Amino acid sequence: xxxxxxxxxxxxxxxxxxxxxxxxxxxxxxxxxxxxxxxxxxxxxxxxxxxxxxxxxxxxxxxxxxxxxxxxxxxxxxxxxxxxxxxxxxxxxxxxxxxxxxxxxxxxxxxxxxxxxxxxxxxxxxxxxxxxxxxxxxxxxxxxxxxxxxxxxxxxxxxxxxxxxxxxxxxxxxxxxxxxxxxxxxxxxxxxxxxxxxxxxxxxxxxxxxxxxxxxxxxxxxxxxxxxxxxxxxxxxxxxxxxxxxxxxxxxxxxxxxxxxxxxxxxxxxxxxxxxxxxxxxxxxxxxxxxxxxxxxxxxxxxxxxxxxxxxxxxxxxxxxxxxxxxxxxxxxxxxxxxxxxxxxxxxxxxxxxxxxxxxxxxxxxxxxxxxxxxxxxxxxxxxxxxxxxxxxxxxxxxxxxxxxxxxxxxxxxxxxxxxxxxxxxxxxxxxxxxxxxxxxxxxxxxxxxxxxxxxxxxxxxxxxxxxxxxxxxxxxxxxxxxxxxxxxxxxxxxx
Amino acid sequence: xxxxxxxxxxxxxxxxxxxxxxxxxxxxxxxxxxxxxxxxxxxxxxxxxxxxxxxxxxxxxxxxxxxxxxxxxxxxxxxxxxxxxxxxxxxxxxxxxxxxxxxxxxxxxxxxxxxxxxxxxxxxxxxxxxxxxxxxxxxxxxxxxxxxxxxxxxxxxxxxxxxxxxxxxxxxxxxxxxxxxxxxxxxxxxxxxxxxxxxxxxxxxxxxxxxxxxxxxxxxxxxxxxxxxxxxxxxxxxxxxxxxxxxxxxxxxxxxxxxxxxxxxxxxxxxxxxxxxxxxxxxxxxxxxxxxxxxxxxxxxxxxxxxxxxxxxxxxxxxxxxxxxxxxxxxxxxxxxxxxxxxxxxxxxxxxxxxxxxxxxxxxxxxxxxxxxxxxxxxxxxxxxxxxxxxxxxxxxxxxxxxxxxxxxxxxxxxxxxxxxxxxxxxxxxxxxxxxxxxxxxxxxxxxxxxxxxxxxxxxxxxxxxxxxxxxxxxxxxxxxxxxxx
Ligand SMILES: [Zn+2]
Numbered sequence: 001x002x003x004x005x006x007x008x009x010x011x012x013x014x015x016x017x018x019x020x021x022x023x024x025x026x027x028x029x030x031x032x033x034x035x036x037x038x039x040x041x042x043x044x045x046x047x048x049x050x051x052x053x054x055x056x057x058x059x060x061x062x063x064x065x066x067x068x069x070x071x072x073x074x075x076x077x078x079x080x081x082x083x084x085x086x087x088x089x090x091x092x093x094x095x096x097x098x099x100x101x102x103x104x105x106x107x108x109x110x111x112x113x114x115x116x117x118x119x120x121x122x123x124x125x126x127x128x129x130x131x132x133x134x135x136x137x138x139x140x141x142x143x144x145x146x147x148x149x150x151x152x153x154x155x156x157x158x159x160x161x162x163x164x165x166x167x168x169x170x171x172x173x174x175x176x177x178x179x180x181x182x183x184x185x186x187x188x189x190x191x192x193x194x195x196x197x198x199x200x201x202x203x204x205x206x207x208x209x210x211x212x213x214x215x216x217x218x219x220x221x222x223x224x225x226x227x228x229x230x231x232x233x234x235x236x237x238x239x240x241x242x243x244x245x246x247x248x249x250x251x252x253x254x255x256x257x258x259x260x261x262x263x264x265x266x267x268x269x270x271x272x273x274x275x276x277x278x279x280x281x282x283x284x285x286x287x288x289x290x291x292x293x294x295x296x297x298x299x300x301x302x303x304x305x306x307x308x309x310x311x312x313x314x315x316x317x318x319x320x321x322x323x324x325x326x327x328x329x330x331x332x333x334x335x336x337x338x339x340x341x342x343x344x345x346x347x348x349x350x351x352x353x354x355x356x357x358x359x360x361x362x363x364x365x366x367x368x369x370x371x372x373x374x375x376x377x378x379x380x381x382x383x384x385x386x387x388x389x390x391x392x393x394x395x396x397x398x399x400x401x402x403x404x405x406x407x408x409x410x411x412x413x414x415x416x417x418x419x420x421x422x423x424x425x426x427x428x429x430x431x432x433x434x435x436x437x438x439x440x441x442x443x444x445x446x447x448x449x450x451x452x453x454x455x456x457x458x459x460x461x462x463x464x465x466x467x468x469x470x471x472x473x474x475x476x477x478x479x480x481x482x483x484x485x486x487x488x489x490x491x492x493x494x495x496x
Numbered sequence: 497x498x499x500x501x502x503x504x505x506x507x508x509x510x511x512x513x514x515x516x517x518x519x520x521x522x523x524x525x526x527x528x529x530x531x532x533x534x535x536x537x538x539x540x541x542x543x544x545x546x547x548x549x550x551x552x553x554x555x556x557x558x559x560x561x562x563x564x565x566x567x568x569x570x571x572x573x574x575x576x577x578x579x580x581x582x583x584x585x586x587x588x589x590x591x592x593x594x595x596x597x598x599x600x601x602x603x604x605x606x607x608x609x610x611x612x613x614x615x616x617x618x619x620x621x622x623x624x625x626x627x628x629x630x631x632x633x634x635x636x637x638x639x640x641x642x643x644x645x646x647x648x649x650x651x652x653x654x655x656x657x658x659x660x661x662x663x664x665x666x667x668x669x670x671x672x673x674x675x676x677x678x679x680x681x682x683x684x685x686x687x688x689x690x691x692x693x694x695x696x697x698x699x700x701x702x703x704x705x706x707x708x709x710x711x712x713x714x715x716x717x718x719x720x721x722x723x724x725x726x727x728x729x730x731x732x733x734x735x736x737x738x739x740x741x742x743x744x745x746x747x748x749x750x751x752x753x754x755x756x757x758x759x760x761x762x763x764x765x766x767x768x769x770x771x772x773x774x775x776x777x778x779x780x781x782x783x784x785x786x787x788x789x790x791x792x793x794x795x796x797x798x799x800x801x802x803x804x805x806x807x808x809x810x811x812x813x814x815x816x817x818x819x820x821x822x823x824x825x826x827x828x829x830x831x832x833x834x835x836x837x838x839x840x841x842x843x844x845x846x847x848x849x850x851x852x853x854x855x856x857x858x859x860x861x862x863x864x865x866x867x868x869x870x871x872x873x874x875x876x877x878x879x880x881x882x883x884x885x886x887x888x889x890x891x892x893x894x895x896x897x898x899x900x901x902x903x904x905x906x907x908x909x910x911x912x913x914x915x916x917x918x919x920x921x922x923x924x925x926x927x928x929x930x931x932x933x934x935x936x937x938x939x940x941x942x943x944x945x946x947x948x949x950x951x952x953x954x955x956x957x958x959x960x961x962x963x964x965x966x967x968x969x970x971x972x973x974x975x976x977x978x979x980x981x982x
Contacts, residue, residue: 082547095546102540104547201547208776236549237778318776321579324590325544329642345583368581368771377773 002027003164004485007073007221010167014061014072021061021072025054025116028074032118032165034490041140041150041159043079044087045119050074053116060114069228071114076166078157079120080127081212082201083107086117090203091135092125094352095332104201105233106170106212113228118166122156125354126323127172127205129153130180130426133417134356141413142185143486144452146495148410151181151426157215158185162486168216168225172202174209175311176405176430179442182215183455184410186444186484188472189215190222193463194437195240197226198233204322206315207238209434218482219443219473223247226465242463250466251473258474259293261467264398268304269429275408281446281454282404288478289402289471299398301390306383307431308424313367313380314435319357320364326352359420388436395461400471402458404429405442409452429457439465441472444481453484499662499728502739504700506731507708508666509658512673513651514683515627515691516559521648522626523550523593528650530689534632534643542648544588549777556650557600557783559682560624561791563652564601566676566798567619571788575600575623577778581771585642586629594653596772599623600781607800608672609818610665617669618657625651652683658697658708663724663731670694670720671822675799679824687718696727700734709734710744714758717751726751730758802827810840819848826852829873836877839884846876850897870904871897879907886920887911889968891959920967922974928961929954929971929978943979954979 002024005013013019029047036042057072077083080090084103089095103111110117124134132140132155142150143163150159154171158181161169171178173191182189190213197212204210214225227248232241251257265286270279290296328334328348335347353361367376394401406426416423433440438459445456456475460468476482499506521528524541541548564571578596601622608615629644654673660666674692677683685692694717699709714730717723730749737744749758797805799821806817806827821827826847833843851869879896882888888896888911899910932954933940943950958971 088546090546098546100540100545100547102545102547199547200549203546204777206776235551237551238549238776317773321581321591321771321773324581324583325546325588327583327585327590329585330543330588331545341585342583365771368773370769370771373771373773 001164003031005167006217007070007167007224010073011069011071014057015067017061021054021057021116022051024072025050025074025118028118028164028166031163031490032160035143035163035165035492038146038489038492038494039141039143039159039163039165040138040494041121041156041163041165042076042119043089043091043122043137043156046086046117049086050116050118057114057116068112068114069224070110073115073168074118074166075110075115076118076121076157076160076169077107077110078123078127078154078169078171080123080172080203080205081107081170082203083117083120086120088120088203089137090126091123091137092326092352092354092357093136093333094326094348096352098332100201102201105198105235106229107201109228109231110170121160121169123171124153124155124177125357126203126319127153127174127177127210128319128356128360130176130423131411131413131416132156132181133413134354136354139413141494142410143489144185144410145450146489146492148412148452149184151184151406151410153177153181154189154215155181158182158187158189161185161187161215161217163489164485168214168221170212170229171215172205172210172212173434174205174211174315175434176427178213178215179405179430179440179455179457180426182442183405183444183457184453186453186455186481186486187215187217188219188222188444188482189213189442190226190465190468191433191440192226192230192465193240193439193460194434195238196439196463196465197229198231198236198239200233200235200239204318206318207322208318209311209315211434219251219441219469219476220248222441222472223251223469226469230465240463245466247465247469250469253470253474255292255474255477257470258289258478261289261294261471261474262397262399263289263294263296263471264299264394264401265296266299266301266304266394266401266403268301269403273407274404275448277446277448278404278406278408278454281448282402282456285445285456285475285479286402289475292474292478294471294474297398299394299401301387301394301432303383303386303390304432307387307435308428310380310383310387310435311427311431312363312424313376314384316360316364317368317377318364320361320368323353323357323361328352356420384435387432391432391436391438391459391461395464399467400458400460400464402456402471405455405457406430409448409450409454433459438462439468441468443472443476444484445475445479446481447484500732501700501735503703504735504738505703506661507658507699507701508660508663508727509697510656510660510666510669511695511697512654512670513693513695514563514654514677514685516556516650516652516682517684518553518555518559518650520553520555522553522556522624522650523648526648530691532645534641535645537645538647542588543644544590544647550593550775552778552781553650556624557781558791559650559680560600560622560652561783561788562680562682562795563654563677564604564622565788565792565795566680567601567604567606567622567654569601569604569619569622571783572598572600572602573783573785574598575781575783577775577781578772579775580625582768584628585640586631586644586647588629588644588647592626592628593775593778594625595623598780600783606669606672606676608665608669610668615659615665615668617659620655620657622652622654625653627651658699663727666696666727667720667724670723672799675822675824679796679798681796681824687720690718693718694723696723696730698727698730698734700731700738710746712744712746713748715748715750715761718753722751722753725756726758729756733758799824799827806840810834812840812844816841816844816848819852820844829869832873833876833880836874837881837884839880842880842884843876846880854901871900875900875906882907882911886967886969889964889966891964891968920970922970925958925962925966925970925974928958928966929974932957932961933978940979944981951975951979
């Protein structure tokens with residue numbers, strides 16, 4: 001089936017002329033039409049633009065022109081990433097009908113590489129959430145089990161790739177938002193080093209943590225997409241001016257890539273609270289890596305337990321400021337308000353933001369307010385430094401760190417919505433990576449007793465994407481977990 | 497202006513916002529030019545659209561360092577950008593990017609010339625920030641519009657220590673500071689257009705006490721005069737409140753120039769918690785020592801140094817040097833005149849007298865007048881040369897100058913065209929003297945009898961008889977001889 005192809009195989013067949021981009025795009029659009037009633041992964045499907053882009057791609061392929069690495073490949077883009085001329089809402093009512101006049105740098109890079117953008121995918125509102133239940137446009141369902149969440153906040157991105165609606169998707173990861181849904185839906189998700197990929201045009205949640213990355217079917221595709229996305233952008237002052245390595249070369253060794261790899265296993269990440277199936281699968285995965293020639297040792301990241309608290313101070317602080325621009329004055333929603341200016345702001349923000357967004361804005365406003373700044377924000381910054389140093393110490397004698405992604409597999413819809421704190425704990429194993437600005441990949445490494453996917457997280461030092469990809473590729477080459485697909489949900493309706 | 501503070505003394509500190517003369521805005525490539533149609537100079541970045549990020553304009557840093565060095569500040573090797581959060585329609589991101597706890601310049605000072613000497617005013621800090629847009633309320637009150645042309649234009653905020661005590665000192669400080677910024681060519685200093693704005697912090701306390709009184713901030717003053725009057729009003733008001741047994745609350749007050757009084761802003765507007773925190777979109781700003789040295793080397797001669805040079809090298813009186821160096825454009829013009837004809841005192845008299853008078857009359861106080869001035873420095877130099885060479889008298893020169901103002905021609909051409917050449921032949925002058933003495937026989941007798949004062953009368957009559965063209969030196973000499981009885 002066309003929808004099961006990886007980017008690498010599809011690109012090869014396109015180049016050989018065995019497949020047309022229009023056919024591939026049509027297959028994706030058909031798949032979207034058939035599965036959306038069950039999944040609700042898309043907020044906007046850009047069918048016409050996609051078919052036009054696909055026809056252009058076919059023409060380019062026919063000319064034999066220097067085709068881009070993604071020429072003719074259908075890709076979905078998370079709705080917090082600006083797409084010129086295409087509605088971009090961050091899954092929020094407050095950006096209802098907002099059509100940017102600009103492309104995010106990552107969108108531009110996709111287009112320049114020849115990709116066919118099939119639409120904008122659902123997410124937690126402003127990327128705030130761990131379950132994709134916070135979208136103003138309805139939740140997205142996990143294709144493995146429609147009663148479960150796909151993980152957040154890039155849940156739409158993950159579901160679309162897992163269900164064959166697109167060959168890959170872009171997500172953003174602030175506290176685990178690429179890796180958690182990748183793990184919950186059995187695909188590969190890569191969060192690059194902070195500064196590796198431009199944030200220009202990415203609707204900010206927490207600027208010092210956000211990073212764009214790919215969600216794909218395998219590690220090869222993740223490497224391919226990272227190569228397209230990475231690189232210095234003069235329009236983003238936090239983007240790092242540093243050459244982009246040849247990521248394809250980094251994974252060329254396949255299973256042999258694990259040979260001599262020094263892998264640290266942080267004991268705090270295997271602590272109590274881990275679902276037994278998850279722990280078993282991750283331990284088994286580390287055995288696979290050892291068998292392939294990696295050297296494993298235990299390590300400690302002693303400040304891990306402060307990660308969630310630290311994150312839920314810093315991220316809301318930045319969010320409260322980043323979201324101040326949505327005031328009903330210039331674009332998006334404006335609430336009908338008969339009062340003065342303050343009423344207009346209040347009524348617009350009251351009507352436009354969802355519960356979780358409001359919760360975080362209030363948290364952030366509180367921790368930044370005078371009198372509390374030192375006790376919360378400043379303290380959290382210090383903790384962040386300690387967490388970063390923990391990782392530095394471990395990477396002094398390790399190439400990568402291997403951990404579980406989440407304490408559990410995908411949970412049931414509604415299970416944690418009433419308990420924000422329980423929800424926040426879903427991120428406990430991913431947040432440290434963001435606080436330290438590190439690269440990390442998630443690859444499928446098993447199924448639990450209910451048949452839900454389990455992910456393996458491989459973390460690297462800053463700009464250690466090559467090591468991370470090498471380890472992930474070695475694991476993938478030694479196992480078949482990445483070849484598993486969820487049941488076909490085409491033609492099904494969302495359960496009530 | 498007399499100030500009645502009774503048993504109280506006053507403490508004044510000033511915060512100045514100076515808009516920088518960079519070609520582009522601080523965080524995007526849009527033009528920073530003044531006066532374009534609304535929202536012409538905007539882009540997604542300076543409109544704060546979703547996903548947009550700031551990229552620092554290096555030139556702004558250079559300007560800030562220039563200002564810091566010229567005011568003896570310490571330049572911070574690492575400074576930081578902060579967000580100042582508040583809601584207002586002209587603030588498109590909901591926060592202003594500024595510097596807070598780590599500004600680029602700290603701990604400087606400037607020497608302010610006062611009538612009775614010089615006063616050193618310390619500067620707490622100078623930091624960079626972006627300007628906001630501007631709300632425009634339509635006359636019917638039915639709509640408010642926003643113009644974002646100024647949004648993202650770079651500003652320096654220059655904060656003084658509370659080192660001033662009198663309104664006039666505050667005025668002198670502002671004039672000196674503006675002059676320095678103009679010399680550095682980083683701000684045009686135009687208060688009316690808002691490119692040089694000032695807020696004043698004032699308090700009063702019983703004489704000879706140490707603790708500062710309740711600080712009150714005054715905003716909305718758009719001329720030097722307004723600053724001085726607003727501060728004077730406010731200090732007297734504070735004393736009045738205290739003497740009547742009242743208490744002052746820390747607040748922000750607006751100067752109302754029509755009613756000549758300050759009034760409290762609504763408390764909602766002033767009760768802000770800006771929730772400053774480091775801007776995560778901008779890395780810390782690192783300024784290398786070599787960058788600072790490069791800027792230091794490129795600094796122009798500043799008013800203090802120029803004043804001293806005018807006195808020591810050009811031999812000008814202190815007062816002249818002070819007046820001429822207050823504005824860089826005036827001083828430049830004066831120096832160009834001296835280059836054209838090296839009579840510094842004469843040039844000084846012309847620039848301080850005729851030229852600055854016209855500047856004042858035409859209310860060109862804030863504009864770079866000299867660039868648009870019809871009388872070029874070369875022409876003024878040539879005019880002085882004509883006087884010094886005896887071609888025209890000082891009196892004729894005034895007429896020629898008026899003509900130069902009107903048509904912009906060279907003085908020699910005007911003299912030739914109008915025949916205003918000085919008469920230096922003895923013949924016609926002697927004839928005129930003879931005529932005047934004959935017509936005033938009685939006065940001649942009085943003069944010869946010892947009434948020396950009449951000499952001026954005779955000079956005047958002779959000048960009149962020659963249509964003002966007679967060489968005054970010659971008139972003097974010949975008259976003396978004639979009156980002496982030869
Ligand atoms: Zn702009």
